[in-house]
Amino acid sequence: MANDIPDIVIGRLPVYLRALRRLAQDGEKATTSSQELGERLGISSAQIRKDLSHFGEFGKQGTGYHIDYLIEQLRHILHLDVEWPVVLVGAGFLGHALASYGGFHRRGFRIVWIFDNDPEKIGVKMGGILVQPVEELEDTVRAEKARVAILAVPASAAQEITDILVEAGVQSILTYAPISLVVPENVQVQYSDPVVQLQRMTYYLHP
């Protein structure tokens, strides 16, 4: 079944999960509806119901979705009932910000290793983690069976590091470098690019 579901649907599930967690944190009520979620997210309620229906029946006509239950189901679907150890490559300003980011906690990920090639950064602690020399990247990823990586390196180094990560067994890469990465078909890449997010907003502005 999994292979039949469009990636664009998969991409919306974490957004639903985030909205549900906020509702749970508000703690005002135990249930929500596709209408309420839709209004919060700017997505039609029909789209939300259709997306969720790929995975089963999560709500009841009239009573809506039980928030905690739907959170658990989405976590299970997205394989977030384990905590994925993450390898971070790049200990510059961005790497430092990521190592200190509070948003990973209890959302399925923990940065466990940080690598850099700068002798001044190696041995320094960032977010409580010791920065290791990039020469040890491949062996560590292989030995620890890391599957998830974040790239916070300059564009000029991104493909080389990607090749090492993929060779060592990484299958999910979130990259901040402004270049397109070449990876085998079984490896997922997500690009974090502030300009792409800014550009979709200026459509609504009138110069």
Added chain:
Amino acid sequence: MANDIPDIVIGRLPVYLRALRRLAQDGEKATTSSQELGERLGISSAQIRKDLSHFGEFGKQGTGYHIDYLIEQLRHILHLDVEWPVVLVGAGFLGHALASYGGFHRRGFRIVWIFDNDPEKIGVKMGGILVQPVEELEDTVRAEKARVAILAVPASAAQEITDILVEAGVQSILTYAPISLVVPENVQVQYSDPVVQLQRMTYYLHP
């Protein structure tokens, strides 16, 4: 017409633009096709043709899209034929990384002002720009008519800064703080959240 186009379509245009720019930089040929773009982006060619058809006829059956022409058209649609001055709030590690980011250049945006409340950062230059005291944020945004802002502040400060920005006339906000912002309907917000991007990839991993 603009109001009829779903935001999700608008959101894909910058992704097409980025792919087209890469094709242009490769410089191997003058035209591309919805098939080629689709393969590069993991989006169906039918979706790409449908998205672009909202805005006119950009390609010809058999010859495809002229890359430079389509780039210009997308830049025009997204209001990127001007360069938007951007106000950055937050001069921590993330702010510093953004101020130094090379990816804004020639893509429609330039960080022009940086604000922080930390006396140790005020007066320091980041990416060539002087960090100013946050007390001057509102007056500067109003006087300079800034419309686009990036928030790189802690979650605890994000809503307060947002209120100041909106009051002063900002209409597009890209935020890195892991909280949901409350804004009026005429203000766009984009959330940059590494966890949401990581979560959509673990769907494809098997723990």
